[in-house]
Amino acid sequence: MVKIAQISCGTDYSGVQKEIEKAAATFGAEIIIPEADLDYINEAYQKFGFNAASSSIRLMIARAMSLVEGKSDADAVFIATCFRCAEGALVRNEIRRFIQQNTNLPVVTYSFTERTKADELFIRMEALSTIVVRKSILAREKQEGLTLGIDSGSTTTKVALMENDRVIGTGWVPTTDVIACSQDAMDQAFADTGYKIDDVDGVGVTGYGRLTIGKHMNAQLIQEELSVNAKGAVYLAGHQKGEATVLDIGGMDNKVITVNDGIPDNFTMGGICAGASGRFLEITSRRLGVDISELGPLALKGNFKDALLNSYCIVFGIQDLVTSLAAGNSKENVAAAACYSVAEQVYEQQLQEIDVREPLIQVGGTSLIDGLVEAVSTVLGGIDVIVPEYSSHIGAVGSALLVSGLGDQMK
Amino acid sequence: MKIAIFPPNSLILADLVERKGHEPLVLQKEIRKKVTDPEIDSPPFNITEEEPIKGLKYAAIEVPSGIRGRMAIFGPLIEAAEAAIIMEDAPFGFGCIGCARTNELCMYFLRKQGIPVLELHYPETREETMEVVNQINAFLDGLEAKDDPKGGD
Numbered sequence: 001m002v003k004i005a006q007i008s009c010g011t012d013y014s015g016v017q018k019e020i021e022k023a024a025a026t027f028g029a030e031i032i033i034p035e036a037d038l039d040y041i042n043e044a045y046q047k048f049g050f051n052a053a054s055s056s057i058r059l060m061i062a063r064a065m066s067l068v069e070g071k072s073d074a075d076a077v078f079i080a081t082c083f084r085c086a087e088g089a090l091v092r093n094e095i096r097r098f099i100q101q102n103t104n105l106p107v108v109t110y111s112f113t114e115r116t117k118a119d120e121l122f123i124r125m126e127a128l129s130t131i132v133v134r135k136s137i138l139a140r141e142k143q144e145g146l147t148l149g150i151d152s153g154s155t156t157t158k159v160a161l162m163e164n165d166r167v168i169g170t171g172w173v174p175t176t177d178v179i180a181c182s183q184d185a186m187d188q189a190f191a192d193t194g195y196k197i198d199d200v201d202g203v204g205v206t207g208y209g210r211l212t213i214g215k216h217m218n219a220q221l222i223q224e225e226l227s228v229n230a231k232g233a234v235y236l237a238g239h240q241k242g243e244a245t246v247l248d249i250g251g252m253d254n255k256v257i258t259v260n261d262g263i264p265d266n267f268t269m270g271g272i273c274a275g276a277s278g279r280f281l282e283i284t285s286r287r288l289g290v291d292i293s294e295l296g297p298l299a300l301k302g303n304f305k306d307a308l309l310n311s312y313c314i315v316f317g318i319q320d321l322v323t324s325l326a327a328g329n330s331k332e333n334v335a336a337a338a339c340y341s342v343a344e345q346v347y348e349q350q351l352q353e354i355d356v357r358e359p360l361i362q363v364g365g366t367s368l369i370d371g372l373v374e375a376v377s378t379v380l381g382g383i384d385v386i387v388p389e390y391s392s393h394i395g396a397v398g399s400a401l402l403v404s405g406l407g408d409q410m411k
Numbered sequence: 412m413k414i415a416i417f418p419p420n421s422l423i424l425a426d427l428v429e430r431k432g433h434e435p436l437v438l439q440k441e442i443r444k445k446v447t448d449p450e451i452d453s454p455p456f457n458i459t460e461e462e463p464i465k466g467l468k469y470a471a472i473e474v475p476s477g478i479r480g481r482m483a484i485f486g487p488l489i490e491a492a493e494a495a496i497i498m499e500d501a502p503f504g505f506g507c508i509g510c511a512r513t514n515e516l517c518m519y520f521l522r523k524q525g526i527p528v529l530e531l532h533y534p535e536t537r538e539e540t541m542e543v544v545n546q547i548n549a550f551l552d553g554l555e556a557k558d559d560p561k562g563g564d
Contacts, residue, residue, distance in 0.1 A: 049519050049523060051519075083473075243498045355473070
């Protein structure tokens with residue numbers, strides 16, 4: 001059984017301890033609490049150098065130190081503090097860095113509220129558990145042989161065919177019927193390659209429809225999108241070592257994943273507001289009478305400061321857009337303002353939950369809108385943003401890469 | 412040498428550092444760059460939303476903006492430091508940055524810099540005060556000796 005060390009403050013008094021244990025148990029893991037006696041707490045936090053005012057946070061530091069010094073044994077680490085506790089946020093991140101710098105343990109961090117339920121923690125616990133169980137697969141940095149990756153997303157199905165560390169075919173279709181769509185996307189990927197499904201050494205599947213397609217295709221790898229997307233992004237960006245942040249502004253929801261050496265350690269996902277998603281840009285381009293593919297270059301020619309637009313709500317956002325155009329603003333300025341507004345909404349609604357680490361690797365269909373990429377960088381204070389080739393196929397590429405790590409199991 | 416002091420606006424610590432021929436990295440010099448108009452009571456501070464964004468280098472985005480805004484100013488001082496003097500538990504008249512969480516983070520970063528650090532507790536009596544001043548002078552002299560192989564003057 002995978003042993004997950006819990007290093008936290010406030011879980012008992014927030015009433016979420018049972019939920020954490022339930023989430024871990026769902027994925028065959030057990031929560032353990034690292035050893036730390038009273039004398040050790042003082043010794044540890046002084047050694048660590050962070051004089052926290054809260055004694056529970058000092059205890060967190062001691063538990064982290066206990067893991068690093070080998071006084072406690074675990075396979076993975078879950079670090080959590082209350083949402084909106086500044087001291088908790090500071091220490092949580094410093095402890096994460098401390099454990100990552102001094103051990104090889106996978107770490108996931110989380111800030112919880114009293115409403116946190118086990119299912120919100122599932123994907124994190126599943127990722128921790130699979131990182132431990134499938135460590136050798138996730139360590140794979142090179143694709144070998146001929147492998148197929150399928151990302152069955154809620155909006156689109158993406159397929160990537162890879163051969164000897166190169167993408168040789170891709171497919172992309174809107175998701176309707178999960179199996180039929182994956183077949184169509186596969187047909188696109190195989191076209192002009194001279195290969196067919198029987199030639200493939202292995203199939204990897206991720207995304208919402210992974211279980212259905214995985215079963216149908218008899219896939220060798222069926223894995224949650226957190227670790228697959230993280231791996232795909234750092235692989236395509238050529239940044240497999242060190243820290244990075246993966247940002248996917250989707251058509252309906254957004255994902256932000258922070259990674260260390262290609263392994264995800266925190267994750268946030270939102271999907272409530274259309275104003276912070278690709279949907280807003282889709283409507284903007286329709287209103288401007290341009291194709292979505294033209295919106296990016298148009299935005300780069302404009303200045304967002306010259307058009308007042310706020311997409312905090314898609315209805316008011318479009319109203320702003322119409323008013324701006326009526327006031328004589330150019331299409332370029334309005335396009336730039338729309339991109340900036342979406343980037344700002346993503347920043348305010350989601351990026352505030354996570355510690356953004358450079359470089360930021362932007363992926364997904366919206367990463368192809370140059371104006372949005374520039375706006376994300378501007379909103380984050382000029383941070384380095386990388387958009388890798390095949391950025392809209394990271395899940396599929398990640399699956400194709402990881403399944404090639406299964407070696408002899410494939411045949 | 413460039414000496415970071417904590418609290419970073421302590422005139423007494425800055426003065427002690429300067430007397431020994433070192434450069435104190437004080438907050439006042441940084442703040443001065445942000446003052447746009449001369450006023451006696453409360454000079455207007457030209458801190459915009461840019462500062463908390465710059466502070467992301469030092470603290471995660473979920474950390475309150477006031478801490479990140481402060482770190483945008485103190486962070487570069489910590490990075491420039493070649494040695495540091497930390498005075499803990501000082502009353503706010505001695506120097507203060509107004510935020511306990513920023514205090515914790517600044518002291519943690521100074522300790523992590525891998526530079527010589529002198530840690531002191533605010534003295535309560537005349538004897539303790541003399542002892543603290545002696546410790547600071549000895550620390551600063553020691554730095555000079557390390558800096559200059561001949562051992563200074």
